[in-house]
Amino acid sequence: MTTAQPEVPVQELDEVVIRFAGDSGDGMQLTGNQFTNTSALFGNDLATFPDYPAEIRAPVGTLFGVSGFQVRLSSNDIHTPGDKVDVLVAMNPAALKTNLSDLKEGGMLLVNTGNFGKRDLEKAHYSDNPLDDPSLEQRFQYVPLDLNEATLKAVEGSGLSNKEALRCKNLLALGLLYYTYSRSLDVTEKWLEGKFGKKPQILDANLRALRAGAMIAENSELFHTRYSVPAADLPKGTYRNIKGNEALAMGLVAGTRKADLRLFYGSYPITPASDVLHSLSRYKNYNVYTFQAEDEIAAVTSAIGASYAGALGMTGTSGPGLALKAEALGLAVMIELPLVVVNVQRAGPSTGMPTKTEQADLLQAVFGRNSEAPMPVVAAASPGDCFHAAMEAVRIAVTHMTPVMLLSDGYLGNGAEPFRLPAVSELPDIVCNKATAADADGFLPYSRNPETLARPWAIPGTPGLMHRVGGLEKEDLTGNVSYDPENHERMTLLRENKVLKVAESYGPTEVFGESSGKLLVLGWGSTYGAIRGAVQRAHSKGLSVSQVHVRNVWPLPQDLGEVMSRFDRVLVPELNRGQLCRLLRSEYLIDATSLPKVQGKPFGSEELLAHIEEILA
Amino acid sequence: MTTAQPEVPVQELDEVVIRFAGDSGDGMQLTGNQFTNTSALFGNDLATFPDYPAEIRAPVGTLFGVSGFQVRLSSNDIHTPGDKVDVLVAMNPAALKTNLSDLKEGGMLLVNTGNFGKRDLEKAHYSDNPLDDPSLEQRFQYVPLDLNEATLKAVEGSGLSNKEALRCKNLLALGLLYYTYSRSLDVTEKWLEGKFGKKPQILDANLRALRAGAMIAENSELFHTRYSVPAADLPKGTYRNIKGNEALAMGLVAGTRKADLRLFYGSYPITPASDVLHSLSRYKNYNVYTFQAEDEIAAVTSAIGASYAGALGMTGTSGPGLALKAEALGLAVMIELPLVVVNVQRAGPSTGMPTKTEQADLLQAVFGRNSEAPMPVVAAASPGDCFHAAMEAVRIAVTHMTPVMLLSDGYLGNGAEPFRLPAVSELPDIVCNKATAADADGFLPYSRNPETLARPWAIPGTPGLMHRVGGLEKEDLTGNVSYDPENHERMTLLRENKVLKVAESYGPTEVFGESSGKLLVLGWGSTYGAIRGAVQRAHSKGLSVSQVHVRNVWPLPQDLGEVMSRFDRVLVPELNRGQLCRLLRSEYLIDATSLPKVQGKPFGSEELLAHIEEILA
Amino acid sequence: MSTTETPTYKKKDFVSDQEVRWCPGCGDYAILNGVQQAFATLGVPKEKFAVISGIGCSSRFPYYMDTYGFHTIHGRAPAIASGVKIANPELDVWVVTGDGDALSIGGNHLIHAMRRNLNIKVMLFNNRIYGLTKGQYSPTTVPGMKTPSTPYGSLDAPFNPIAVALGAGASFVARTVDTQIPHLKEILAQAHAHKGFAFIEILQNCVIFNDGAFEHIVGKEVRDDHQVNLRHGEPMVYGKELDKGLRLTPNDIEICSPAEASVWKADGPTGANAFRLCQGSETAEVPVPIGLFRQVERPVLEDQIHAQVNSVTEKLGEGTLEALLGAGETWDVD
Amino acid sequence: MSTTETPTYKKKDFVSDQEVRWCPGCGDYAILNGVQQAFATLGVPKEKFAVISGIGCSSRFPYYMDTYGFHTIHGRAPAIASGVKIANPELDVWVVTGDGDALSIGGNHLIHAMRRNLNIKVMLFNNRIYGLTKGQYSPTTVPGMKTPSTPYGSLDAPFNPIAVALGAGASFVARTVDTQIPHLKEILAQAHAHKGFAFIEILQNCVIFNDGAFEHIVGKEVRDDHQVNLRHGEPMVYGKELDKGLRLTPNDIEICSPAEASVWKADGPTGANAFRLCQGSETAEVPVPIGLFRQVERPVLEDQIHAQVNSVTEKLGEGTLEALLGAGETWDVD
Numbered sequence A, B: 001m002t003t004a005q006p007e008v009p010v011q012e013l014d015e016v017v018i019r020f021a022g023d024s025g026d027g028m029q030l031t032g033n034q035f036t037n038t039s040a041l042f043g044n045d046l047a048t049f050p051d052y053p054a055e056i057r058a059p060v061g062t063l064f065g066v067s068g069f070q071v072r073l074s075s076n077d078i079h080t081p082g083d084k085v086d087v088l089v090a091m092n093p094a095a096l097k098t099n100l101s102d103l104k105e106g107g108m109l110l111v112n113t114g115n116f117g118k119r120d121l122e123k124a125h126y127s128d129n130p131l132d133d134p135s136l137e138q139r140f141q142y143v144p145l146d147l148n149e150a151t152l153k154a155v156e157g158s159g160l161s162n163k164e165a166l167r168c169k170n171l172l173a174l175g176l177l178y179y180t181y182s183r184s185l186d187v188t189e190k191w192l193e194g195k196f197g198k199k200p201q202i203l204d205a206n207l208r209a210l211r212a213g214a215m216i217a218e219n220s221e222l223f224h225t226r227y228s229v230p231a232a233d234l235p236k237g238t239y240r241n242i243k244g245n246e247a248l249a250m251g252l253v254a255g256t257r258k259a260d261l262r263l264f265y266g267s268y269p270i271t272p273a274s275d276v277l278h279s280l281s282r283y284k285n286y287n288v289y290t291f292q293a294e295d296e297i298a299a300v301t302s303a304i305g306a307s308y309a310g311a312l313g314m315t316g317t318s319g320p321g322l323a324l325k326a327e328a329l330g331l332a333v334m335i336e337l338p339l340v341v342v343n344v345q346r347a348g349p350s351t352g353m354p355t356k357t358e359q360a361d362l363l364q365a366v367f368g369r370n371s372e373a374p375m376p377v378v379a380a381a382s383p384g385d386c387f388h389a390a391m392e393a394v395r396i397a398v399t400h401m402t403p404v405m406l407l408s409d410g411y412l413g414n415g416a417e418p419f420r421l422p423a424v425s426e427l428p429d430i431v432c433n434k435a436t437a438a439d440a441d442g443f444l445p446y447s448r449n450p451e452t453l454a455r456p457w458a459i460p461g462t463p464g465l466m467h468r469v470g471g472l473e474k475e476d477l478t479g480n481v482s483y484d485p486e487n488h489e490r491m492t493l494l495r496e497n498k499v500l501k502v503a504e505s506y507g508p509t510e511v512f513g514e515s516s517g518k519l520l521v522l523g524w525g526s527t528y529g530a531i532r533g534a535v536q537r538a539h540s541k542g543l544s545v546s547q548v549h550v551r552n553v554w555p556l557p558q559d560l561g562e563v564m565s566r567f568d569r570v571l572v573p574e575l576n577r578g579q580l581c582r583l584l585r586s587e588y589l590i591d592a593t594s595l596p597k598v599q600g601k602p603f604g605s606e607e608l609l610a611h612i613e614e615i616l617a
Numbered sequence C, D: 001m002s003t004t005e006t007p008t009y010k011k012k013d014f015v016s017d018q019e020v021r022w023c024p025g026c027g028d029y030a031i032l033n034g035v036q037q038a039f040a041t042l043g044v045p046k047e048k049f050a051v052i053s054g055i056g057c058s059s060r061f062p063y064y065m066d067t068y069g070f071h072t073i074h075g076r077a078p079a080i081a082s083g084v085k086i087a088n089p090e091l092d093v094w095v096v097t098g099d100g101d102a103l104s105i106g107g108n109h110l111i112h113a114m115r116r117n118l119n120i121k122v123m124l125f126n127n128r129i130y131g132l133t134k135g136q137y138s139p140t141t142v143p144g145m146k147t148p149s150t151p152y153g154s155l156d157a158p159f160n161p162i163a164v165a166l167g168a169g170a171s172f173v174a175r176t177v178d179t180q181i182p183h184l185k186e187i188l189a190q191a192h193a194h195k196g197f198a199f200i201e202i203l204q205n206c207v208i209f210n211d212g213a214f215e216h217i218v219g220k221e222v223r224d225d226h227q228v229n230l231r232h233g234e235p236m237v238y239g240k241e242l243d244k245g246l247r248l249t250p251n252d253i254e255i256c257s258p259a260e261a262s263v264w265k266a267d268g269p270t271g272a273n274a275f276r277l278c279q280g281s282e283t284a285e286v287p288v289p290i291g292l293f294r295q296v297e298r299p300v301l302e303d304q305i306h307a308q309v310n311s312v313t314e315k316l317g318e319g320t321l322e323a324l325l326g327a328g329e330t331w332d333v334d
C-alpha cells in the first residue's frame, strides 16, 4: 500500500522532534526505531534518544514505568536529538505527566484517551483527569484519540484476543504519524513481514493497525496540516542508521581485522554496556570469540590472558564494573600487552541511575589504579563516531603494546544516528609488533621499538622465545624481576613516556570556527553534538566562539595548549563535576571554566547557547 | 652484668647511623630492633628503616636474600633514619656487596669474615674476595672479625649444635656495638630472658654471645675509640618506641573508644598493611572485632555491613587491594555511613615491589571510583603520627558520616620512632550522629545536620526507624530510590559539599620557618621527616625556605592557597610522579614544581637540600 | 513495642510503602508474599530484621519489606551480611540474591559464608537467567539456550546450586518453589530455627526471559510425579497417590515402592547422600528433590568470635584509653 | 625443533636460568622437581607450555620453568588461563596456585573454571597457610591455630578442597603429596591425559609457618597406614602390608579386609562416593585418600566454542571488512 493522496496542505519543515511516550509494554522503543529507520532511508539526518526505565516490565501505568523514544529528523546536518519536542505521543496518563513539560508551546499533542480510566489516572497519581484541562487546546495542537478502540476496530475479525489486538496500538499511532509527516509505510511493512513472517495472524493485525493509523489521519478532521521534512544534504556515501554500541562493536571488529588478529571479548553484562557483548557475540564468523565471564575481574583477566596468548584481548563494562577491573589493569600496564577496555559510562556513584547517562568516569579512567599506571584514553563523540573511536583504541593498543581505555556512555550507546560507512580503503592500517622464532637469538622481551617504545609481542607457542612475565617490577630489557631502585625509576619513566608518545601519532587538533577568538568551547565524548549545535547557533548570531572536541583525552594532544592559548576564555561543558577541566587546569595552568551538569541526561544545545551568550555578554 | 670500664677514649657524637646487614636468616631485624630499643630507653631520638627481601627465607647467602636494618640515634630532634651510614655491619659477602656504597668514607665497617668462603662469594656473584681489596683499610675504619668462630667459642659447652650455636652470632655483633657505643646490655638481656625463659639452654647461649661481643670489643685492639651519643632533649612526656603500623592501629582503637563505638576491622593480608590487622587482632579486650576476609572486596563490604549495623567499620590494605575496593567505596559514599579505609602504600604499579615504599596512590584515593564519589583523605607524616592521623580519620568518618581514606606507606608502617604518648585528656572528642527511637516520628534517613551535612545514623534494631538504603541514587530527605534529574544533581552536590565542609574543621595551616619567603617546600605523608631535615639544614645555611606539610590531603585546607601565595616558589617533593602537585595546580592554578622520586625508597635530607639549594641558586 | 514481649504480626506489618516494581506475573511476587507471611510468624520484633540483597530483579526485595533493608552491590550481600552479623549478632539477618548475584559474581562470598557458618539465611531466587540486565544466560542456565549474549546457544555447563552448597560445607541446605507458598513458609521457618548458615534455593519463574523454566518440575499437572519433598526422618515417597518411593544404594538411587523407600536423613557426617540426590540418577528417571537436603549443627562463627572476645576481655580486663596509651615499654623524658 | 616430531626432553630442559627463591626445605622444591620431570615425559614441545600462577610463594613457580610463564595477580590465574586457552587452544595450560590464592581470593574463578570444564590443569599447593605474607591462617587452616592474625587461635571452619571441587563439578579431581614424587608424576600424567579441567591438590609443607602440617598423613613412619591411594578400577587397600581395605556402604565407610574392599570407581554419575571419601567417616578412623577422586568425560568448553565459531563461519562465510561494513539496512546519498 502506498499512502493516499494528500487532501490537506503539506507544509515543509526544516526539522521536527518527535517523542513517543507510553508504558514499557506499549512498544515505544519499537515505534521510535521504525520512525527513525523510515526517516533515515528517506534521507533525513537524524538523532535519537531512547529513555527507558530501569525495571524490565514495570507494572502497567506507573510513573516509573514510562518508556520514551525521541527522534529528531532534519534536512540539515544535526547532532543531537533536540531539546524540546514538537510532537508528543502520550499513550497513557503516566506518559503525559512525565513528558508534557518538554512539549513546545504550539506543538502537537497526540493522546490515547482510551487509557485515561480511573485506575490509569490513579496509577499516575492524577486526582483529576488532565485531559479535562481546557488549556491543552489553547497551548497545543491537541489531538485526543481513543487508540485502543481504533485498534480493536482495525483488527476486528483477525481472531486475536482483545489483549493481543491491543498490542498493535503502537503501530496505529505510527501509521498516524507516518501520514502526518508524509512518510511511506513501506519500511515498516517490510520489517513486519520479516519479523512476523511465521505468524501470519499477528502480521496481519499489525499491518492492519499500521494502515488504519494512516487512514484515520487521512480521513479524520483531527489533523489540519501535513508536514514534510525534506532529505538532508549529507556528505556522499553509503549510510546506515546505527546505535553507538553497535558501531563500537563494529569498530572493534574492523580494527582487529585490520591488525589481522583474533578478537577475544571477555565481559560481564551491565547496563548500558551489555549490547556491545551482544553485538560482538553475533560476529562469530569474523574470528571473534566472546566470553561471558563470572564477573568483571574474570572478564578483564581472561582478556589479558587472551592477549598473552596472541589474540587481541578486550573487555567492556560500565563504571562500577570498571572499578572492579582496576587492579588487573595495573597488571596489563606492567606486562605491556595490548588490551582494549570499553567503558560505557552511566550515572553514579555506586549503582547510581544505571539507565541514565553521565561522563563522570574520566578521572577513574586516567588515575583509577594503584601507583603510576598510565594508560591512553580515547572517547567517542557520537553514536557513529563510536566506530572510529573503537578503531583508534585498537590502533593504539596494538601499535603501542598498551592497554587502552575507550570511553562511551549511555547516551551514545543507546542513541542512533545515520552513519556514513567508511570504505575499506579509508580504514587505518594497524601493524603488530610480533616477535618470531627468528628473533630467538638473544631475545629480550622488554627491549623496545625506538619510535613507540613498544616491547615485542612474543606469543606462547613460538619456539625459542620462552620467557616469564608478571606483575612484579621488571628489569629493563630482560623482563626479569628486579627490585633495583634505579631500574624501577627507569621503568616507571619508560611506561610513562610510552603513553605520552602516543600523542605523537595524533593529527593536529581541529578547531570548528575561527582558529582564535573570544571563547573556545572545549568538550570530549558525548557532548559533541550539543556543543556543535550551540556553536553553530552562536555563529549564526555572529558570536566569536569556536569548538574543539578532544577525541584522545589521555595523553592530551600536543598542540592543545597552544590552541587554547589563542582564545580569551575556555569553557568546558561536561556531564560530571568538571573532570576534563581539572586535567586541563593541571596540565596547562589555564583558567578554564567548568560547565558541569549531573542530571543523568545530556546537555541541550539551547542550554549551552545560553551559557555561551552569558559568558560573552 | 654491666659493661666493663672503658680503657679506650670515649668520643661524644651528635648522632650516628648504623646499618645491620646480613642474610635473612641472620636475625638482622632483631638486632636492629634491640639496638633501637636500648637507645630509645637511653633517651636518644631515633628513626629506623628496616629493609627486607620479598622472600620469606631466601636461600642463604644470595644477593636478593639480604636483610637490612638501619637506625639513626641522635641527641637532637631528628626525623629520618639518615641517608648515608656511619657504621655498616656486614654479615656476609652479599650484605657487603649490596650495602657498601651507602657507607660514609671513614665510617666503620664491621665484617664477619667467617662467612667469606668460596661458596659464599659465589652466591654473592663475587669472583674475587672483596676483603682482599687493600683500599678498604684506607677508606674505612675496617674491622674484619670471624664472628662465627667467636660465637662458637663463646657458646662452647652450651650443648647446642654448631648450627644452633651459630644462630647467636647476631647477638655477638650486637654486644660489640653496645660496647663501642657505650650502651648497657640490660635491655637486651631482659628481653632475652622474657623470650627464652622456657628454653634455658638457648637463653644461656644468647646471653653468652652478647656478653662475649662486649668483651671482645673491650679487650681486642680492633676498636680504637668508643663513642657516646648523649640523650636528646625531647619534649617532656612519656615515650614509647613505636612502628607506624602499630601506632596506626592504636590510633584507630583510641578514636573508636572516644566515639564509644565497637571497632570492626575487615581485612585481607597484604604487605605492608598486614601488621595493622595483626596489631588490631590483639586488642580484643578493647571492643575490637577483626575479620580476616576472603579477599579485599569482602574485607571492605563486611566493614560496610558492620557500620550499617552500628559498629565503626574499617578496612585496611595496600595499593592493589585498594583498587579492588573501589566499587564498594562508591557504595559507602552513597549510603553515607562512617568507614575508615587504611592504605599502607607500596611501590607499584600492579604487584610492583611489595616490600618497597611509595606514595603513588594519592590520585587513586581521591579519584579512583566510578562517577563523582568524593571522600576525605588523611595522610600520616611519621611513624608516631600514624596514631594522630588515625584518630583524625575516625573523627571525620564519625562526625561527617562518610568513608575516609587514611594513607600511610611501607616506610612509615615498618619504620619506628620514639612516640610521645598523648595524655587521654589531649585526645579529641568524637561525637556520633545517631538517631534513636525518639526520632521515629517523621524520621527522614537522608535529612542532614546543617553544620556538617551528615545524615543521621539509624541503626538496625532501633524501633521505629526502619528504612531501606542502597547504591541507587537516593531521594533527598527520604532516601527512597529516585531517578529525578534535579534530585540527582542536588544529591551529587550535597555529597560534594559534605566532603568540602570537612575542611572547615581543620586548624590553620602551620608553616615551619618564615611565613613568607622565596621557597615553600610543600609535602604530604612520609616525606615529612626528610623535608624537615632538609629545611632545617637550609635554615642553618641562611636560606629563605619554609615547610608546609599537608595532613588533610583531601579536601585541601581552606587557607592553603593563601599560604602558598606568600612564597615565590613552591616545591612539592613526592614519592610518585607528581600527584599532589597535580592537585595543587588544578585547584590553585599555581605553577608548583614537582620533585618526583620513584625508586621504592624515601628521600634523603641531603638529596632534598641539594634540590633546594639548586632552586635558590 | 518492647523487645521482650513476643510480637504478634500480620503479613501486612511487613509490607513497606514502596511500589513493587517487578514485571506482572514475576515469581518474585509470590515469594515476597510468602516471606512476609513467614516473617510475621517468627516471633522476632520487626526492627531486628535486616534484609540484605545484592543487585538483580530479586535483589530489589528489601524495598518491599517494612524492615531494615540494604540493597547493596552486585554479588557482595553475603560479605556485607557477615559484617552485619559479626558486628551485631542480635539482628536477624536475611540475604536475598539471584542466580547471577550469588553464583556468578558473588560465588566466592557465598561459599565462604557457608564454610564460616555465620547465622545468616540466604534465599537464592533461581530463575536461571539474568533478569535485570535483560536476559543473558546465568551460571544455572540450561546449556543451548539462546540469549542476547549467546545468539547461537549457550555452551557453559551450569552449576548445581545445591551441590555447590554441599561442597562448600553449608550446614543447612534446602530448596523450595516460588508458587508453593506453604512449602516455602515451612522451609523458611526451619531455616530460621537452624543455628547457623542456611541456604535456600527458591525456584523462581521469570515470565519475561525464561518463562516456564521449571514448569516440568513445578507445573500443577506434573509436580506430584516430578517432585519429591525431602523431610528429615521421613521416607522419600512421592506421587499424587504417594505411591512411589526412592531408595539409596551405595552407588545410585532407585525408584521403589513407598514401603521400600529410604528414610531421609539430612544430617550425617558428610552429606554424600544429599550430594547424590541433588544430582539425580543416571539409570532412573527420578523426581527432583525439594525440601531439606542437609542440616547439621556446627559451631556458629559469630558466637565463637564473641566468645573469644569475651574470654580475652575477662582475662585482660576491659581495655581503657589509659591502658591503651600506657602499654608497651615506655620511658619518661622530663 | 619442528612441532611434529615428538620431542625428547630431560628434566633439565625445563629448568630456567632464574635463581629459586623459596625457603630452604620448602616443599615447593620437591614439587618443582617433580613437575620438571613430569613435563619432560609428556611429549609436548616446550614452547607450547604456558605455566600461569597467581600470587604467593607457590605462585613464583613459573619463573623456574623454562617454558612460557605468567606470574599474574592474586587469585586470578584460573580466569587468565581461561582466556589463554580459549584464545589459543593449542597451548598446554597449567595453573599453579596456593590455598590462599585459589581458595580465598580466587575461589570464584576456580569453581567457574571447573564447571566450564576448560582443558586446563590446576595444581593447588596446599600448605594450609599464607606463606608469602608471613603466616596468616588460610581457608584450609585447621581451626585453633595461632597465627599473626589470630593470636588467640583461628575460628573459621576450613574448606575441604576436594569437596569444593566436586561440588563445583570438576571433571578430574585428585590429590598428591609434595614429597611423593612418583605418585605426583603419575597424577600429573593422568591429569594431562584427561580431556578437560583437572584439579590436583598437592599437600605441601611450609617449613617456616606450618611445618609438619601433614606429617600425620605423609610422614614416612605413618603414611602407609594413614593414606589410601585411590586408583580407578582397583580395590581400596592400604597398609604397609596392604593388609587393610575400605568398603563403601550407603551411609558410610568401613574398614575391612583387602578382599572385602570396594573397587574404587572415579567415574559414575554424581561423584557422591568421592564426596563421602574425601570427608572421611565419623564412625571409623579411615585413612586419608590420595590419588584420583574423580574423572568423568564431559564436553570441553574451548572445543565447543571453537566448534560453534567454525560452524557459524561455515554457514555465513568468513567475515570480511567489506561484509562487515556493508551489513544492515543501508542507503546511499549522492
Ligand SMILES: Cc1ncc(C[n+]2csc(CCOP(=O)(O)OP(=O)(O)O)c2C)c(N)n1
Pocket: A268, A269, A270, A271, A296, A320, A321, A324, A351, B327, C055, C056, C057, C058, C059, C074, C097, C098, C099, C100, C101, C102, C125, C127, C129, C130, C131, C132, C133, C138
Ligand atoms: C559490578 C556489577 N556488574 C554488573 C552489574 C549488572 N547486573 C545487575 S543485576 C545482574 C545479574 C542479575 O541476575 P540475577 O542475580 O540472576 O538476578 P535476577 O535479575 O535474575 O533476579 C547484573 C549482571 C552490576 N549491577 N554491577
Ligand SMILES: Cc1ncc(C[n+]2csc(CCOP(=O)(O)OP(=O)(O)O)c2C)c(N)n1
Pocket: A327, B268, B269, B270, B271, B296, B320, B321, B324, B351, D055, D056, D057, D058, D059, D074, D097, D098, D099, D100, D101, D102, D125, D127, D129, D130, D131, D132, D133, D138
Ligand atoms: C590483591 C592482593 N591481595 C593480597 C595480596 C597479598 N598476598 C600475596 S600472596 C597471599 C596469600 C598467599 O597464600 P597462598 O596462596 O596459600 O600461597 P603460599 O604463599 O602459601 O604458597 C596474599 C594474601 C596480594 N598480593 N594481592
Ligand code: SF4
Pocket: A056, A057, C021, C022, C023, C025, C026, C027, C028, C057, C058, C127, C131, C132, C205, C206, C207, C208, C209
Ligand atoms: S525480568 Fe524476570 S525476574 Fe525480572 S522482574 Fe521481570 S519477570 Fe521477574
Ligand code: SF4
Pocket: B056, B057, D021, D022, D023, D025, D026, D027, D028, D057, D058, D127, D131, D132, D205, D206, D207, D208, D209
Ligand atoms: S614461607 Fe613456607 S611456603 Fe613460602 S617459601 Fe618458605 S617454606 Fe615455602
Ligand SMILES: [Mg+2]
Pocket: C056, C098, C099, C100, C125, C126, C127, C128, C129, C130, C131, C138
Ligand atoms: Mg536470575
Ligand SMILES: [Mg+2]
Pocket: D056, D098, D099, D100, D125, D126, D127, D128, D129, D130, D131, D138
Ligand atoms: Mg598457602
